[in-house]
Each structure stands twice: as C-alpha cells, then as structure tokens.
Amino acid sequence: MKVRNILRRASVAASAIPFALVSVLSQPARAEMYRSVSAGQEDWVRVTFDEGRHAIIANSPGSLGDVDITLYNSSKEYLMHANRFGTDRLDFTVSQGGTFYVKYRMATCANPFGPCNVSLDFF
Template identity: 60%
Template sequence: MKISPLLTKVSVAATAVPLLVSSIFIEEAKAEMFRPVFAGQEDWVRVTFKEGKHSIFANSPRAMGNVDISLYDSSGQCLLSSNNFGPDWLNFTVRRRGTFYVKYRMASCFNPFGPCKVSLKFF
C-alpha cells in the first residue's frame, strides 16, 4: 500500500471515491454533527489538516448506531480506517498541510424512528 507524502501511517485500510457533503478546516479541536444515515449508508467530509498530530473520533450519540470511519488522501486512496463496534478513533501525523477526506459509514443503526445521528470530533 502506497502512503501519501502528507501523512505518517498509524493504522490500516479500505477503498472508495469521495462524494463531498461538507468541508472543514481544522485549526483546533472541533466536534460537529453530520448528516444522519441509515444502516449501510455512508457519507463524506472534506477536511484540511495542518502539519502535526491529529485524531478523529466518531460515534453515534446515545449509542443508537455503530459508525465506522476511514481517512483518504486527495487522490482517493484509503490511508487509515477503523471499524470497531462502538466509538472509533484514528490517530495520525500530517507531515504538511493538506486536504483529506473522511468517510463515515453506519455499520448498524438501532433507531426505530429514522436514521442514526453521526458525531465526528477532530483533534
């Protein structure tokens, strides 16, 4: 697996092509709610990281679902992924400022009233 010159790898992989939903620039720790999704659905967020150590934390509030996350470089190559049952973390070091894509996927959703909410926290 080829690693982006922008990133120092800490975890492992998957595949896909980004479809953008929102875009954010990370200067400091930030938590946001993103578009709720049903089980099996996914969505994407474009993120600009500055040089340094970063983490991404993903969960579904009130434990209504199980969110998996993956980090892609600007060419669409998966760099890191996490698919734990429960909250997921990605920890990595960015060598120089760049644009990345975070794919979040709802592996399971236990909300009987609709899609499950998604919270992504960037550190």
C-alpha cells in the same frame, strides 16, 4: 484546520476536551454533527489538516448506531480506517498539510424512528 462536509450539516461547539488529549494534541477540537445515516449508508467529509498530530473520533450519540470511519488522501487513496463497535478513533501524523477525506459509514443503526445521528470530532 478546516472541515467541510460535502453536504450541509449543523454545527455543535466542542464543550469538553479531555485534558490528556489536549496535552498531546495542540490543535483545537471541533465537534460537529453530520448527516444522519441508516445502516449500510455512508457519506464523505472533506478536511484540511495542518502538519502535525491529529485525531478523528466518530460516534453515534445515544449509542443507537455504530459509525466506521476511513481516512483518504487528497486523491481519495486509502490511508487508514477504524471499525470497532462503538466509538471509533484514528490517530495519525500529517507530514505535509493539505486536503484529506473522511468517509463515515453506519455499520448498524438501532433507531426505530429513522437514521442514526453521526458526530465527528477533529483534533
């Protein structure tokens, strides 16, 4: 699995993966911090998934924001979304590997010092 943000981002190693998740999803986890965004702002990430089961988890470290995520195919056609308050998760199966896009949007941000951080975990 390859992940590429359209804008530059800082990498963060995935230090802990829940055992139950590892046993269900055979792909290695990859947690990364992405461009911080304020309430109402969004950004896009291009991702390459192999055939198989995958998950994307989005959150705002420090619980200052609420990140919503939407998955699109290589033509940027809508596939699915998650917009719960707090941590959002998408679970899906890819029948044919290829390029996908993830749009993340900060629904709310309570950081008094600026934009909220965004973490996306790909499994």
